[in-house]
Amino acid sequence: MTEVLHPWSRYVAIGDSFTEGIGDPEPTSPGGHRGWADRVAEVLSQGSDDFAYANLAVRGKLIQQIVDEQIKPALGLHPDLVTISAGGNDVIRPGTDPDEISARFETAIERLGRDNATILLFTGADVGFSPVFRGIRGKVAIYNENLRGIAARHDCIVADLWALTEIQDPRMWAPDRLHLNALGHHTVARMVLAALNVDNTLEPLKPKPMPGSTWRQARVEDLQWAREYLVPWVLRRIRHQSSGDFVTPKRPDAAPYTPPSETHSPS
Template sequence: MPGPAPYRRFVALGDSFTEGVGDSDPDRPNGLRGWADRVAEVLAARAAAAGEDFGYANLAIRGRKLVPVLEEQVEPAIALQPDLVTLYAGANDIVRPKVDLDALAVAYDEGVERLTTTGAQIVLFTAFDPGQGGLYAPIRGRFALYNEHVREIADRHGAVVADSWRIAHRLPGGLVASDARLWDVDRMHLGPAGHQFVAMMVLDALGLADHGLEPVPLAEALAVPRLQRARADLDWARRHLAPWVQRRLTGRSSGDTITPRRPGLAPIE
């Protein structure tokens, strides 16, 4: 006979990473799937096998900085009486021209402390290692410091860490987290393969290694001629980087008109 399901009330908090941006599915709310849905699907199957109900809520909204995530999502999450909460926020702060990571860590710690009042298992995330090249390489140190704060907060509150910085050690075939095949065309959000890897990482961190998920098959990595690569970079800058910079300059966010796609606990198929 199946044993009890490990989790029956899963609530995901955060920004575009948790909302699922980059992993399109027109049949789902906001047209997205994402790693959190993938985790919920595994947990729902385990609950069904044990003859138990399962509910999943996703309160994440793209573009949100850390403090707004905490202010807007923590109390609604607590009200749902979850037994599992995932929280990732801060990347949208790190990439701003100026950021006080120590002050953010204080706010983050207070938010996690409030979440622990539910008795739920809390899962926090480190940021991906941007590597020594590419868009975010100049602020690699910020990501590393942020990650140390996250690990300390997790230790203090008994949270599990899904360690995205070290995900390269979990990727098969010598992949690294900066591999373009894991990312969406905007180079800012994970693609389906990346979201699948994160789902596997979260389930592994929870001790549910027999989750049955497999990596998404990737196309063969091909060498790209320099001129073709330069043209692709220019096209990316026009289509994705320029709009992102314009929103920063005008104080707008990609999530200004977005609402949580799963605001209450509900089954997932």
């Protein structure tokens, strides 16, 4: 295995479903999902005997829940690299204030910077391509500008999902249209490694995207999607429920990364 040269030995990922890896199912991975963070950890671990990785992210979490539930355990693992993606579940909720969400995010960054770990944060994706979320595109843009200011003040690395136009391709998304699929997570992993300036052998468009649907197929899929995913998602919002209720972190302890079986999931 080729040695990857970088300064980090303990990587902790915190956040919500995006970082947990939802949309990228992998039966042999802890929690049953792989995702971009696992893929990044796999690259960072290559050629290292003492690299350790933890993933504390849990689907559905709001920014204050991530601050309250994940930061203290993350600091307890003594990371020298932390990635955080948070606030997306807040931004998409009607009536929320991107400035207030950003203030909570900055509190998280201040606490995470206690031990001088490298911190990488994510902007939100450009949702203009999504019929469901394009109405909050401006709100996401305001949140992103706040995040860039936070990154500048606290010397964080920015992984710019807004500029990652590749993920605006519908073929990058899981059937629920809320989470990236294996190809999408793979693409984000490449972007994160580039932001960290880590050489790697991850190739674009591998795993390959599925062929696009015909117009008629797409309309049938729209109806199926609304019944299976959109309606339950809306009902959870109304009932103040979360998909992450009673879910625990998939990798709560910093440990050597073991790749999933290649017979189940592409690289």
